[in-house]
Amino acid sequence: MSYDSIRARLNLYAVLPNLEDVVRDDPQMRALVSDARITVKFLVAGGPSAFVRFVGGVCTVGRGSGPEAAGAPAGSSAASSADSSATPSVVLSFASASHLNKMFGGTGSPIPLWGFTHLGFLKNEFTELTDRMAYYLAPSEELLSHPGYLAMNTQLTLNTAAFAVPVLLGHDADCIPLRHGLTQGTIVIKVLPDGPAVSLVCGASGVLPVKGELSHPSALVLLRDLPTASAFLNGRLDTFAAAVTGEVQIWGRIGMVDTLALVLDRVGKYLTPAAEPAATA
Amino acid sequence: MDTYSFAKSQELFARATKVIPCGIPGHFSPAPLVPPTAYPFFAMSGTGAHFTDVDGNDFIDYMCAYGPMVLGYDNKVVHDAAARQRKLGDTLGAPAPVMVELAEKLTAMIAGADWAFFAKNGGDQTNYATMIARAATGRPLIVAIEGGYHGVAPWMQGAGHHGVIAGDVAGFVRIPWNDVAAFVRVLAENPGQIAGFIATPYHHPTFADSELPDLGYWQSIRELCDRHGVVLIVDDVRCGFRLSLRGSAEFFGFTPDLACYCKAIANGYPISALVGIEALKGEAAKVFYTGSYWYQAVPMAAGLACLAELERLDAPARMQDYGRALTGGMQRLADEHGYELKVTGVPSMPYLRLTDDPSLMLHQRFCSECARRGAYMTSHHNWFMSCAHTQDDLDRTLAIVDDAFAALEKSPEGQGGS
Ligand SMILES: Cc1ncc(COP(=O)(O)O)c(C=O)c1O
Numbered sequence: 001m002s003y004d005s006i007r008a009r010l011n012l013y014a015v016l017p018n019l020e021d022v023v024r025d026d027p028q029m030r031a032l033v034s035d036a037r038i039t040v041k042f043l044v045a046g047g048p049s050a051f052v053r054f055v056g057g058v059c060t061v062g063r064g065s066g067p068e069a070a071g072a073p074a075g076s077s078a079a080s081s082a083d084s085s086a087t088p089s090v091v092l093s094f095a096s097a098s099h100l101n102k103m104f105g106g107t108g109s110p111i112p113l114w115g116f117t118h119l120g121f122l123k124n125e126f127t128e129l130t131d132r133m134a135y136y137l138a139p140s141e142e143l144l145s146h147p148g149y150l151a152m153n154t155q156l157t158l159n160t161a162a163f164a165v166p167v168l169l170g171h172d173a174d175c176i177p178l179r180h181g182l183t184q185g186t187i188v189i190k191v192l193p194d195g196p197a198v199s200l201v202c203g204a205s206g207v208l209p210v211k212g213e214l215s216h217p218s219a220l221v222l223l224r225d226l227p228t229a230s231a232f233l234n235g236r237l238d239t240f241a242a243a244v245t246g247e248v249q250i251w252g253r254i255g256m257v258d259t260l261a262l263v264l265d266r267v268g269k270y271l272t273p274a275a276e277p278a279a280t281a
Numbered sequence: 282m283d284t285y286s287f288a289k290s291q292e293l294f295a296r297a298t299k300v301i302p303c304g305i306p307g308h309f310s311p312a313p314l315v316p317p318t319a320y321p322f323f324a325m326s327g328t329g330a331h332f333t334d335v336d337g338n339d340f341i342d343y344m345c346a347y348g349p350m351v352l353g354y355d356n357k358v359v360h361d362a363a364a365r366q367r368k369l370g371d372t373l374g375a376p377a378p379v380m381v382e383l384a385e386k387l388t389a390m391i392a393g394a395d396w397a398f399f400a401k402n403g404g405d406q407t408n409y410a411t412m413i414a415r416a417a418t419g420r421p422l423i424v425a426i427e428g429g430y431h432g433v434a435p436w437m438q439g440a441g442h443h444g445v446i447a448g449d450v451a452g453f454v455r456i457p458w459n460d461v462a463a464f465v466r467v468l469a470e471n472p473g474q475i476a477g478f479i480a481t482p483y484h485h486p487t488f489a490d491s492e493l494p495d496l497g498y499w500q501s502i503r504e505l506c507d508r509h510g511v512v513l514i515v516d517d518v519r520c521g522f523r524l525s526l527r528g529s530a531e532f533f534g535f536t537p538d539l540a541c542y543c544k545a546i547a548n549g550y551p552i553s554a555l556v557g558i559e560a561l562k563g564e565a566a567k568v569f570y571t572g573s574y575w576y577q578a579v580p581m582a583a584g585l586a587c588l589a590e591l592e593r594l595d596a597p598a599r600m601q602d603y604g605r606a607l608t609g610g611m612q613r614l615a616d617e618h619g620y621e622l623k624v625t626g627v628p629s630m631p632y633l634r635l636t637d638d639p640s641l642m643l644h645q646r647f648c649s650e651c652a653r654r655g656a657y658m659t660s661h662h663n664w665f666m667s668c669a670h671t672q673d674d675l676d677r678t679l680a681i682v683d684d685a686f687a688a689l690e691k692s693p694e695g696q697g698g699s
Contacts, residue, residue: 173447180427219640238298240310241304244312244317244322246317246318251645252641252645253488253641254313255487262441265443
């Protein structure tokens with residue numbers, strides 16, 4: 001699969017789900033969308049799709065085109081107006097994966113396909129929200145010195161890493177051969193003492209990322225505190241040294257963690273803030 | 282029982298990380314020692330079955346340097362032989378006569394071995410063996426076992442590992458251990474393409490139970506290799522001379538075409554050997570393969586002395602006996618404390634695991650409690666017995682194990698964050 005297609009999947013499946021956290025944990029953003037009742041859909045021509053739904057002040061992000069609104073155009077996937085969670089929709093269509101990636105990089109705009117009556121939400125609230133997410137995901141030393149920012153950046157980066165795993169295992173040529181190393185049990189990555197945490201449920205059919213800490217993990221990666229976690233996730237920690245000093249503790253099925261590390265090492269190919277498709281340019 | 286602390290190891294490791302990638306890279310990396318804070322990282326000296334770390338802590342060693350230590354550290358017989366050769370010369374302008382003597386010794390000892398070739402590391406020989414198989418057959422593909430370890434060359438590490446490209450592994454097909462049908466399938470799917478089959482005498486992966494060959498497994502593989510003209514390679518780097526002095530293939534009742542040896546040849550002096558059948562001698566000669574230090578005479582002299590000692594001591598039987606006594610005693614203690622300790626592999630190289638916790642965290646805590654008390658055991662890898670382990674070592678180890686189980690009972694929930 002091409003660099004851009006993989007990056008588009010990462011943007012939709014690993015980055016976009018962070019909107020849930022931003023709405024939940026940033027009071028300003030929660031207030032901003034508290035009355036919104038709308039689904040924003042991202043459709044890439046011949047590529048991946050995702051939806052972001054706002055209902056009752058809660059944001060939910062998922063794969064696919066999500067629950068349909070009443071009055072969806074004929075031919076769109078199952079217009080289930082009976083679904084109580086159905087909301088009006090606005091569809092953002094992208095001509096290609098690279099078109100979508102440009103928008104995530106802040107240099108392109110989508111073509112709204114339908115749902116023109118909701119363009120106000122798109123232009124205002126939704127843009128403010130995605131800008132806020134982008135802000136939390138582009139740290140500077142100055143920003144990281146604020147505890148609130150540090151916590152959000154760490155949480156969102158951890159989410160992004162976890163949700164990138166199934167995408168990379170599914171499509172990245174270096175990661176596909178690593179699938180057999182992640183076939184059984186749950187890996188929990190947790191920042192001590194109280195989180196955030198993510199869990200990766202590994203089964204024969206693939207890896208399912210879950211926000212939060214599941215019980216009975218097969219392997220545990222414990223990060224001593226938020227600053228350690230931040231340094232770890234932003235590539236500023238000597239992980240080999242940290243694993244020995246106890247800043248990063250690894251327990252259980254370490255072989256799984258080794259494989260996970262090989263996958264996570266490849267996230268940066270696609271999602272560093274300045275990532276450009278140099279390899280395929 | 283007192284427990285150790287490791288301030289100097291930690292300090293030295295911090296220095297090491299500044300000037301050495303990983304601090305301690307490779308199989309000695311503290312990363313799989315869980316938690317690393319319960320283990321020594323640097324050794325100062327060794328005698329018999331013991332080593333002393335940089336903090337002055339004494340350990341009964343059940344890792345034996347991951348195999349090379351087989352007669353005991355600082356073994357006088359081996360050191361004396363090495364010293365005699367060192368006086369004559371080590372890396373000289375031409376090989377020393379001892380090279381021929383060592384080849385004669387190995388071919389006399391190992392069943393089916395008609396020639397021997399020397400290098401330094403196990404991986405030198407597993408790689409050379411695959412080259413000979415390809416040269417001899419004119420075919421491209423080598424069949425290996427999923428999870429089988431043969432060293433660190435790119436093809437041995439597998440796709441997805443850093444520094445490995447698809448082309449590095451393209452000539453290899455991995456099949457499950459103990460799966461004759463899978464080999465039959467690969468042969469059928471790649472007619473006239475399979476050059477060699479490489480596997481360890483039994484399957485000893487890390488983080489998982491060891492698996493002995495099923496009854497008739499090796500005989501079926503041998504028969505299939507013969508029928509299809511495939512070179513049968515045994516990687517005896519780890520098991521060699523701990524199962525049988527005539528080679529682990531003899532132990533399991535078959536004869537390979539090529540067999541790789543390393544760890545137990547010279548009690549820690551750096552040398553590895555590939556032995557093979559007469560029919561492959563010419564092909565081995567054609568494959569150009571060498572290294573700056575491969576003709577070092579001191580390790581060869583050490584090897585000759587070590588092999589003679591292993592024969593004198595009936596080493597495999599001795600190590601099996603010790604391993605049986607150790608693991609049996611540990612299982613009894615586990616049972617008394619209400620745990621189940623599973624032992625797999627052969628007694629001279631056992632892999633142990635507390636089955637009460639499939640995540641291995643309990644087992645990791647158990648091994649770390651033993652290490653803290655002076656029995657050096659890792660939780661992820663098979664252990665190694667040596668000829669130097671004594672009844673006193675056994676008694677002391679079992680006392681440590683008893684105390685370690687008691688420590689686990691005192692803090693049953695101590696994993697992870699503790
Ligand atoms: C079975 C087996 N083969 C090959 C090797 C590689 O040997 P070396 O590390 O000396 O290259 C090892 C090392 O542990 C081994 O256990």
